[in-house]
Amino acid sequence: MPADEAPSASRRPSIETAALVVAAGRGSRAGSGDAPKQYREIGGVPVLARTLVALSSAPAIDAIQVVIHRDDMPLYDASVSGLSLACALLPPVIGGETRQQSVLQGLRALEPHDPQTVLIHDAARPFVTPAVIDATVRALAAGETGVIAALPVVDTVKRAQDDGAGLASVAETVDRTPLRAAQTPQGFRFAAILGAHERAARNGASNLTDDAAVAQWAGETVRFVAGDPANVKITTAEDLMQADRKLTLEDWAARGDTRVASAYDVHAFETGDHVMLGGIRIDHDRALKGHSDADVVLHALTDALLATLCDGDIGHHFPPSDPAWHKVSSDRFLAFASERVRARDGAIAHLDTTIVCEEPKIGPHREAMRARIAEICGIPLSRVSVKATTSERLGFTGRGEGIAALASATVRLPLFPDDES
Incomplete structure (x- = not known):
């Protein structure tokens, strides 16, 4: 019905x-x-x-x-x-x-x-x-x-x-x-x-x-x-x-298939006045370069969720060659991945991300990011972790050329007969 x-x-x-x-x-x-x-x-x-x-x-x-x-x-x-x-x-x-x-x-x-x-x-x-x-x-x-x-x-x-x-x-x-x-x-x-x-x-x-x-x-x-x-x-x-x-x-208990996947994403800086990180706008003297809004945190989380389903990656579902995704808000990508989990009768058990950058400072925005990610995915705040670190002035992030994000997702799926063989 x-x-x-x-x-x-x-x-x-x-x-x-x-x-x-x-x-x-x-x-x-x-x-x-x-x-x-x-x-x-x-x-x-x-x-x-x-x-x-x-x-x-x-x-x-x-x-x-x-x-x-x-x-x-x-x-x-x-x-x-x-x-x-x-x-x-x-x-x-x-x-x-x-x-x-x-x-x-x-x-x-x-x-x-x-x-x-x-x-x-x-x-x-x-x-x-x-x-x-x-x-x-x-x-x-x-x-x-x-x-x-x-x-x-x-x-x-x-x-x-x-x-x-x-x-x-x-x-x-x-x-x-x-x-x-x-x-x-x-x-x-x-x-x-x-x-x-x-x-x-x-x-x-x-x-x-x-x-x-x-x-x-x-x-x-x-x-x-x-x-x-x-x-x-x-x-x-x-x-x-x-x-x-x-x-x-x-x-x-019915979702006995526990899957953990990780992902990595990076975006370079370009001219601008803010960055989007974890679904939150943060004022900054530069912006992140990308076909969408270049939210490196949400991109990494999206890829991690899709990986738990063996369901391709963000570029497969939202190719940068498609003008439909130009400058689009990345919360749509993460919401899509979350819905793919639910469509498999799955549940998101935990999301974790580490942001690697020298600037901007992540600490003042950490809780707002957690809340926004939880809202996008429809899960409790207690199941979202956001951390930040620098690269001790080493590499491209240390030189202030961009921001990287590492993410992991833990998902529980039902045990189907085909999986039990």
Whole structure:
């Protein structure tokens, strides 16, 4: 699906099984970030987007209905923009003041589509697995009215008692054998769970903590299917950090082909009033001579990146004989090389350059260069190193005839089957 094409609710002619994603919460326990936790990024992608992709990967799910907070439409739109889902994504519906009210609003929005079953899932569980979804759907197909994913409680459980001494004391050890830790999705026959929520709303039963509790309150039987320890719910700021760390490690591990390449470039001085170095204009009594803006630093970095891909050099892609590149800014060359890495599903791990010159002084401009290089390549500042040295008045740089730059690039690429042979 093109990035500018919204997922269509009419992709499939009918909805047998729908997923209802509850994303209307404020997530106050996740810290005071600039957005609720479901819109915060883990591994560079919003939590909600990861949840939607995980659900849509299950073949049994025909459509997804998301319930959002009334203030979150811009955040929602940004999160789903460009998503390519394997099922229909219905327009979002505004939730209520509580989770229970939000689920009811979502069920009402789904009712005209006449689904037979619905899987109700927390937006903050982005690691739900196909196996858990499949087990839930199969149990419903076998005739169950309600099923929930859950795990046996493995820790020893204590009941606490406040004795007024400042610390709670142990009142008793609870038998954990019948206990289960509930997860989502929680799956139901659609008509049964909608009716249960409607009855609970009419009767003021508003303190039911999950949809299984609503179904039980209405007299339905809810059974267990096996959950998954990986299907964690992101609740706190620490959970967000742990999830981000997990995804980052997985991402880097998948790019097991580490490549390091070096490059060298030099430009002579000519008449002028400034030089371009590392994407920064520096006033000087001369300029660097070249077909482009002669930014020797960006040229060397461009060649180093292209070398990690075995993809020629700057002269191959931007020949000086081509007038299109006359006096062009060299940031275009480095951005091109960076994009070539991304096109191979690669990641730039580190860029390093050493500038060799007597003048101008590099120290006052070093941090500005680092920031500009990081910006051009779309990588963190911590992955860019800029150093400078003189040649002790030796050679052409020592005589002040020009500037040289040495660069190295470290790139991580996926291990393709052809590379593993």
